[in-house]
Amino acid sequence: MSYNWIDADKFSFNSFLLMDRWIIRMICNEYAGWGDFCDNLGIALAYNPSVSWYFAHKSPESKPSLEQMIAAAPRNLAPHDVRMAEVFVIHAMETFVVYAYPEMMNQNCDYIYDWDNRLLLELADFTDKIVLDVGSGTGRLAFAAAEKAKRVYASEPTDMLREYMRDRIKRENIHNVVVVDGMIEQIPYEANTFDIVMSGHVVGDNYDLELAELSRVVKNGGYIIDCIGEDNRKRKPDDELIKRGFESFYHVSKSGGDIYRYRKQVRK
Ligand SMILES: C[S@@+](CC[C@H](N)C(=O)[O-])C[C@H]1O[C@@H](n2cnc3c(N)ncnc32)[C@H](O)[C@@H]1O
Numbered sequence: 319m320s321y322n323w324i325d326a327d328k329f330s331f332n333s334f335l336l337m338d339r340w341i342i343r344m345i346c347n348e349y350a351g352w353g354d355f356c357d358n359l360g361i362a363l364a365y366n367p368s369v370s371w372y373f374a375h376k377s378p379e380s381k382p383s384l385e386q387m388i389a390a391a392p393r394n395l396a397p398h399d400v401r402m403a404e405v406f407v408i409h410a411m412e413t414f415v416v417y418a419y420p421e422m423m424n425q426n427c428d429y430i431y432d433w434d435n436r437l438l439l440e441l442a443d444f445t446d447k448i449v450l451d452v453g454s455g456t457g458r459l460a461f462a463a464a465e466k467a468k469r470v471y472a473s474e475p476t477d478m479l480r481e482y483m484r485d486r487i488k489r490e491n492i493h494n495v496v497v498v499d500g501m502i503e504q505i506p507y508e509a510n511t512f513d514i515v516m517s518g519h520v521v522g523d524n525y526d527l528e529l530a531e532l533s534r535v536v537k538n539g540g541y542i543i544d545c546i547g548e549d550n551r552k553r554k555p556d557d558e559l560i561k562r563g564f565e566s567f568y569h570v571s572k573s574g575g576d577i578y579r580y581r582k583q584v585r586k
Contacts, residue, residue: 323416323426326409331362332543335406336418337395338476339377341500346380348372355410360387361395361403420456420482427517429547430455432572435462437548438516441567441581443540447513450535452502453520456501457483457495457543462494463516471512473500505531510586512536516543525558536584544580551575 320384333505337345349355363370363384370388372409373383408415416423424430439501444466449459451472456479460472472495476482483497515536521528521544532542544559555566564580573579 319407321412321427323411324408324422325464326405326412329408329415331366331369331404331408333415333418334366335372336478337376337414340475341414341417342373342377343380345378345414346383349410350383350505354406354411356387357390358403358406358410360389360391361400362407363389364388365395365400366404372463388545407534416535417455417476418478422454422508423479425555427547428573429549430458431527433458433462434547434548437569438462438543438545438578439466440547441543441579442514444514448511449514449516450505450507450512451513452500452505452517452532454483454497455479455519457486458547459484459516459518460495463514467494467514470495471507472497473505474498480540502528502531505535511532513540514543516545518545518547520555521559525562529562533584538584539585539586543582546577546579548572548577549575554579556580 343483345359355399363373370384376383416427426475439462444463446468447466449467451457451463454460454472454474455473457472460470460483472483474483480497480499481513483495486492487495487497498506502517503524512535515532519533521532529542536542542564548571550571553576555568555578559568559580562582564582565569567579567581569577
């Protein structure tokens, strides 16, 4: 699915040198069966030895598929054909490419730039709470919660995004946001640590595992919140969340999207 958040033509293939191991692993393995994607990735990597070296060393588990793709790439291609392959891959991977340019992510991604903090703060009383935001991105939810919370832990597996949030914390002298690494599948905290555990655009690949982790780290009586941003997508309610006891809150976004936010109070 293309969101057209970026003009791929304007991006260097070196953008991939800014990516984390988990992203390289997904690019090289999970999209391997994707139509023309493998062919184009093979060409782009074969003609960008620094990027293929970086991929192989940063994510050794991806080496076999990398080598296979590179071996299949035609030799002696004209620079124009190589660039076409690079642009194809950059466009196809735009949701990862934007993570390398957090400021651009804030400017180009509608779910962030159209966002209003009140949409989160009305879902629970954040006053003096200890909050975890899983997959914080540029901190859309974390910085909103920090307006009221005692402390917000912004957990984010992408290095560029962690550093972006740390820069903002320093620049704006924010004292109650702590940026940490972490994935939703294995949240690096003890059970029953947080009053509120929240995320946006993260839950959905494996509901049972993800919600079990979110439930584990929230205190008895605390809340799990799933709060996507403002975009123009026409959605249906998330039956998987509703089936698991979440309340849903519907509104139409500024750009006409059907937006559902979710909340569940956890009883242990
Ligand atoms: C679409 S962005 C949303 C960012 C932010 N939550 C928001 O709504 O503005 C998805 C974020 O989740 C992070 N992410 C991706 N897979 C993840 C996982 N398995 N666990 C935790 N975070 C993940 C990405 O690095 C990215 O920052």
